[in-house]
Amino acid sequence: MPQQKLIQLLASAKELHASDIHLSPQRDNYHCYFRLNGDFCLMEAYSLTEAQKLITYLKFQASMDIGEKRRPQTGQYEILLDHQKISLRLSTLLDKSGLESLVIRLFSEGDILPFYKSTPFLHHCLQMFQNTEKNSGLLLFSGKTGSGKSSSMYGLAELLYQTHTRKVITIENPVEHYHQAFLQIEINEKAGLTYQEILREVLRHDPDIIIIGEIRDNETAQMAIRAALTGHLVLSTVHAGSLKGILNRLTELGLSKSDLAESLIGISHQRIFSLYCPLCAGKCQPYCTHLKEKRTVLYEYLEHDAIWKQQTCALSIARQFRKGVCYGYFKTQSLERR
Numbered sequence: 001m002p003q004q005k006l007i008q009l010l011a012s013a014k015e016l017h018a019s020d021i022h023l024s025p026q027r028d029n030y031h032c033y034f035r036l037n038g039d040f041c042l043m044e045a046y047s048l049t050e051a052q053k054l055i056t057y058l059k060f061q062a063s064m065d066i067g068e069k070r071r072p073q074t075g076q077y078e079i080l081l082d083h084q085k086i087s088l089r090l091s092t093l094l095d096k097s098g099l100e101s102l103v104i105r106l107f108s109e110g111d112i113l114p115f116y117k118s119t120p121f122l123h124h125c126l127q128m129f130q131n132t133e134k135n136s137g138l139l140l141f142s143g144k145t146g147s148g149k150s151s152s153m154y155g156l157a158e159l160l161y162q163t164h165t166r167k168v169i170t171i172e173n174p175v176e177h178y179h180q181a182f183l184q185i186e187i188n189e190k191a192g193l194t195y196q197e198i199l200r201e202v203l204r205h206d207p208d209i210i211i212i213g214e215i216r217d218n219e220t221a222q223m224a225i226r227a228a229l230t231g232h233l234v235l236s237t238v239h240a241g242s243l244k245g246i247l248n249r250l251t252e253l254g255l256s257k258s259d260l261a262e263s264l265i266g267i268s269h270q271r272i273f274s275l276y277c278p279l280c281a282g283k284c285q286p287y288c289t290h291l292k293e294k295r296t297v298l299y300e301y302l303e304h305d306a307i308w309k310q311q312t313c314a315l316s317i318a319r320q321f322r323k324g325v326c327y328g329y330f331k332t333q334s335l336e337r338r
């Protein structure tokens, strides 16, 4: 039964905190892989019939066209597992052998990591919290894809919400974390619901905190600045490889130095690192339960005044990393690897 198979699969993915499930066609069967802490792990093999039934069942549930295999498709649907809502995003591609490959990305409710638990060194988190606690303006997160920017942004918003009860509205494409108390809006560019379109409406909805998934064009950047200058706290991410890169990126997006000087509260850059597990003597095996979190973030942060004065962070990621090595959190060689 594909439904039971799916429930088993999701329960096991949830237990291991997998972010994605892959059903990949092989020559005469399917391999099921989990993405665990960024690693690609083979979990089990399915027969062709078993996997195809499961794929058809999932496509049907996600209102995808089950008769169409040639064209890549995407779909989504939600399922309750142990009273917890899990949202599945599906993507299919046809392999040259004529078999479909399926990837399921999992998003679950209540998976927001508390901001102060995101890193072993709290200095920058405290600064960010203090800077945003009573202020309006724009705070930007940057880092590579998969560095946990969006988790950090949610973590901070959650902390601010818990301390002061604020109205939080998120605008994203797609929503990556679910929060019961946040009003979460999804971009749908095909339907004309772009970032700037939604942001305009959101401003009329009396928010205190606005989370914008990503600033990637001039219009969104301008709207974010406008929101920040009209008494809102705006949290967002930009694609940049370093703290300095954030300012370059913002200038590239057409923002003037005076706009930025007026609205920026702070800029943060982050990298994610695997924590050293002494029991597994290095990186954790999929079933290791020794470490609750297998990875951690290190931040670099500059607050308003520092942005314009020196443009380097005194407590750099490299410095925190070296400290982490002394404390036994990291293995020496892993700084260069990620």
Ligand SMILES: [Zn+2]
Residues within 6 Å of the ligand: 277, 278, 279, 280, 283, 284, 285, 288, 289, 290, 291
């Ligand atoms: Zn371990």
